[in-house]
Amino acid sequence: MTDPFARFADWFAAATAAEANDPNACALATVDAAGRPDVRIVLMKEWDRQGFVFYTNRQSAKGRQLAHTPYATLDFHWKSLRRQLRISGAVTPVDAAQSDAYFATRPRESQLSAWASLQSEPLADRETFESRLAETAARFPDAVPRPPHWGGYRVTPDWFEFWEDRLGRQHHRERFDRAGDGWQLRLLYP
Ligand SMILES: Cc1cc2nc3c(=O)[nH]c(=O)nc-3n(C[C@H](O)[C@H](O)[C@H](O)COP(=O)(O)O)c2cc1C
Numbered sequence: 591m592t593d594p595f596a597r598f599a600d601w602f603a604a605a606t607a608a609e610a611n612d613p614n615a616c617a618l619a620t621v622d623a624a625g626r627p628d629v630r631i632v633l634m635k636e637w638d639r640q641g642f643v644f645y646t647n648r649q650s651a652k653g654r655q656l657a658h659t660p661y662a663t664l665d666f667h668w669k670s671l672r673r674q675l676r677i678s679g680a681v682t683p684v685d686a687a688q689s690d691a692y693f694a695t696r697p698r699e700s701q702l703s704a705w706a707s708l709q710s711e712p713l714a715d716r717e718t719f720e721s722r723l724a725e726t727a728a729r730f731p732d733a734v735p736r737p738p739h740w741g742g743y744r745v746t747p748d749w750f751e752f753w754e755d756r757l758g759r760q761h762h763r764e765r766f767d768r769a770g771d772g773w774q775l776r777l778l779y780p
């Protein structure tokens with residue numbers, strides 16, 4: 591199979607069936623303005639041939655890092671399948687309509703949190719956050735609009751690496767590199 595998106599569909603379906611929770615959880619690696627790496631878990635919420643989308647606060651540490659260096663690598667580890675998948679490429683903001691549509695599916699409490707949380711900024715105490723949540727709830731008694739600073743990012747892959755555990759650490763690694771309109775598949779030593 592030389593289509594990494596078809597391979598992704600297979601592996602993601604298997605992970606969805608096998609994992610106890612969050613088969614869409616992946617590490618998101620970014621680089622800060624000083625060139626240092628950073629990493630945290632996000633949930634991959636949408637994907638197609640254009641790429642893999644997660645949602646966050648664009649003023650967060652990761653948002654600032656992506657504004658400076660718009661490249662990222664995602665790393666899924668499906669423990670029960672003993673599989674790892676890395677996906678790397680350029681990152682672009684998801685447009686307003688798509689971000690609005692996703693935001694509208696979130697529970698009200700999560701929507702309020704997106705307004706009340708100054709993600710990645712220091713928080714003096716828990717009460718400060720709770721009072722910001724209460725103010726936001728009073729401000730939006732009905733539908734909660736998407737905050738302008740909250741939205742999706744799409745990672746458009748340049749390469750994928752599908753890794754499978756094998757006995758004796760003799761793992762199987764398949765690396766797909768974008769090559770013109772298609773993909774070049776090569777094995778890597780484990
Ligand atoms: C399982 C799991 C899923 C998460 N998903 C997201 C997510 O989709 N978006 C998000 O902004 N933070 C998510 N978080 C929180 C992030 O890991 C992180 O703490 C937060 O985004 C702040 O990161 P930053 O300071 O590097 O920007 C998740 C955490 C866990 C453990």
Ligand SMILES: Cc1ncc(COP(=O)(O)O)c(C=O)c1O
Nearest residue numbers: 632633635645646647696700709
């Ligand atoms: C702060 C934050 N934002 C966004 C998400 C994305 O998931 P959801 O839209 O399901 O809340 C998460 C998931 O844990 C999260 O912790």
